[in-house]
Amino acid sequence: MTAKMIRWAAxxxxxxxxxxxxxxxxxxxxxxYPLLKPTRQEWSFAGIFGHYDQAQLQRGYQVYKExxxxxxxxxxxxxxxxxxxxxxxxxxxxxKVLASTYSIQDxxxxxxxxxxxxxxxxxxxxxxxxxxxxxxxANGGALPPDMSLLAKARAVHRGFPWFVFDMFWPYQEQGPxxxxxxxxxYQDPPEGVTVPEGTYYNPHFINGISLRMPPPLDNDVVxxxxxTPQTKEQYAKDVSAFLMWAAEPHLDARKALGFKVxxxxxxxxxxxxxxxxxxxxxxAH
Amino acid sequence: xxxxSTYVPKTALGKWFEARLPVVRLLHDTAVSYPTPRxxxxxxxxxxxxxxxxxxxxxxxxxxxxxxxxDSTVAFRSVESIMRDVNWGWLIRYLHANGAxxxxxxxxxxxxxxxxxxxxxxxREILWILGVIIYLLMMAAAFMGYxxxxxxxxxxxxxVITNFxxxxxxxxxxxxxxxxxxxxxxxxxxxxxxxLHYLLxxxxxxxxxxxxxxxxxxxxxxxxxxxxxxxxxxxPFTPYATSKDLMWIVLFMIFYxxxxxYQPNFLGHPDNYIEANPLATPAHIVPEWYFLPFYAILRAxxxxxxxIDSKLGGVLAMFGAIAVLAFLPWLDTxxxxxxxxxxxxxxxxxxxxxxxxxxxxxxxxxxxxxxxxFQAVVWAKLSTLYYFLYFLVILPVLGYIEKPxxxxxxxxxxxxxxxxxxxxx
Numbered sequence: 289m290t291a292k293m294i295r296w297a298a299x300x301x302x303x304x305x306x307x308x309x310x311x312x313x314x315x316x317x318x319x320x321y322p323l324l325k326p327t328r329q330e331w332s333f334a335g336i337f338g339h340y341d342q343a344q345l346q347r348g349y350q351v352y353k354e355x356x357x358x359x360x361x362x363x364x365x366x367x368x369x370x371x372x373x374x375x376x377x378x379x380x381x382x383x384k385v386l387a388s389t390y391s392i393q394d395x396x397x398x399x400x401x402x403x404x405x406x407x408x409x410x411x412x413x414x415x416x417x418x419x420x421x422x423x424x425x426a427n428g429g430a431l432p433p434d435m436s437l438l439a440k441a442r443a444v445h446r447g448f449p450w451f452v453f454d455m456f457w458p459y460q461e462q463g464p465x466x467x468x469x470x471x472x473x474y475q476d477p478p479e480g481v482t483v484p485e486g487t488y489y490n491p492h493f494i495n496g497i498s499l500r501m502p503p504p505l506d507n508d509v510v511x512x513x514x515x516t517p518q519t520k521e522q523y524a525k526d527v528s529a530f531l532m533w534a535a536e537p538h539l540d541a542r543k544a545l546g547f548k549v550x551x552x553x554x555x556x557x558x559x560x561x562x563x564x565x566x567x568x569x570x571x572a573h
Numbered sequence: 574x575x576x577x578s579t580y581v582p583k584t585a586l587g588k589w590f591e592a593r594l595p596v597v598r599l600l601h602d603t604a605v606s607y608p609t610p611r612x613x614x615x616x617x618x619x620x621x622x623x624x625x626x627x628x629x630x631x632x633x634x635x636x637x638x639x640x641x642x643x644d645s646t647v648a649f650r651s652v653e654s655i656m657r658d659v660n661w662g663w664l665i666r667y668l669h670a671n672g673a674x675x676x677x678x679x680x681x682x683x684x685x686x687x688x689x690x691x692x693x694x695x696x697r698e699i700l701w702i703l704g705v706i707i708y709l710l711m712m713a714a715a716f717m718g719y720x721x722x723x724x725x726x727x728x729x730x731x732x733v734i735t736n737f738x739x740x741x742x743x744x745x746x747x748x749x750x751x752x753x754x755x756x757x758x759x760x761x762x763x764x765x766x767x768x769l770h771y772l773l774x775x776x777x778x779x780x781x782x783x784x785x786x787x788x789x790x791x792x793x794x795x796x797x798x799x800x801x802x803x804x805x806x807x808x809p810f811t812p813y814a815t816s817k818d819l820m821w822i823v824l825f826m827i828f829y830x831x832x833x834x835y836q837p838n839f840l841g842h843p844d845n846y847i848e849a850n851p852l853a854t855p856a857h858i859v860p861e862w863y864f865l866p867f868y869a870i871l872r873a874x875x876x877x878x879x880x881i882d883s884k885l886g887g888v889l890a891m892f893g894a895i896a897v898l899a900f901l902p903w904l905d906t907x908x909x910x911x912x913x914x915x916x917x918x919x920x921x922x923x924x925x926x927x928x929x930x931x932x933x934x935x936x937x938x939x940x941x942x943x944x945x946x947f948q949a950v951v952w953a954k955l956s957t958l959y960y961f962l963y964f965l966v967i968l969p970v971l972g973y974i975e976k977p978x979x980x981x982x983x984x985x986x987x988x989x990x991x992x993x994x995x996x997x998x
Binding site: 365366388433435443445454458459460462463489495526535537538541543546549553554567571573 | 610611613650663664667808813816817819820823824825826830831833834835836838847856871898924937988989991992
């Protein structure tokens, strides 16, 4: 009877498919952005024992400061963070000097007036524009996104079935991979494709075929002092690592603590296994 | 609570308490002497795992609430300051955010265990319905919690889900306005969701007490699905169940820790790291993973049915998919509890499980995506159909036409029969 029922169910299922597919309009699925998935990179902070490369974060900060910060704010990061453990490793004095090169409006003072003063380590990075509208006005209507969380906000979905594997072989670096791919992915549009005026074709862009940001990096635009190659690719990688740190400043602490906690839990589970076996030794179950 | 209490107060303090408030007796009867079937498998430890998760969520949540500000202008920043500036804030927030997912993973295992072993059948109907109520409260708590960080998915998820209520005729619009405190999701919404998000876990804890009470009145089901016949079928809860529960709780914590420490954002949506913006709709609004099967059912109804338009139809189907669980004790007509002895049920059950996973997948893609040659919405219709067929047709009918395998006389007999061949030498 089971076999008969299964055959009956299969027939009903096939009929259902035939019926519903006749209703379904055979149309192309909507275009999915980005056109090209990010290219996977090697990162020092990937994997269970991953941690940030201090020299890379310093170079990345340099690229951010000299190139990106002309248009992009980073409102959630404070100068003092540059000296935090697991970060770019600036000295406290260096942070003080660096912060004081920027000014900020404070007040009101005793006379009730607002005044400018040098920034302190406890102040956030300065924003390039007074407000979002000013930023839009200066960038052809497009708002350069704040970069504080960009490396986590631009994690491009890999889709089925990859996310199943990613669960057990962790891959949490989609964000920085995306940023590297975007920064190095500018190219001429293919034959027959026209992009809106004032935008630049980039198949790695998450939200369309082109974006308003002109290619920001080129070879030798930033002077490195440690002999690292001054290529577009190297800049892209360094600044992406820096942005990952900006978005997830406690990653080093998280992975280091994780290892201790996991080790403890595994040993504890082992002990509990023997406890359980001992308790149940005389009870058939 | 069921049967005769074996607690005997030994100390003077114990006797003093016993005469005034026998709370120690209650705890002893609940967690020490309570007879538990000796053939329970690891799936029966998920009740304990869920209790642990509820405590973790409440404790981490209370700490988060000390640092969080429920105001739409600063909520996003306050969550980021927890992540950056609060000591161990990143750990507590990742524990809480991933804890919600772990809670749902555990509850789904718990529910499917009940479905397979027929734990909803007499005399456990009330126990089961209390479980469905807890599940509903969990969904409400999780949904409101997801709104609090005030990211893009928080905002747009809240907009989409509260919009469901407008599908109801006449009362729909006022209900939605009351729920979100205005005509669109805004600061008023955030404030009331925060208030309710803090309230619901304590309601859950209250219903959990009733759930455990009901469990202790009727006793646990077991993999054989037959009633406990004598003392030979059971062992005391402590140390037998406690030692086993503890081991599985720690194993579950390893799984939990894997996400918290190595992929804390795997189960979340990247768009929630963008602050809520009422003027920019995300390309693809998706709920949290644990709602995806119901989201797929909602979107499967894209056609009008007489006076019921597709929107109301979708909402009814979605709520119906949860409500049908409450009627399960009366929909399943088979007298045999455990799926082990039901050959046809077994096939239907595993298909149901696969179908539920497939619905979850369908909830995560766009309705016009092509899956195996057909639009996702076509598959969603078939899957939704099977979801309801299982409860409304297959389970009621199977009880009459299926011939179950013979049941063992008692749990003890079944265990002896199992261990007999290996002891013959």
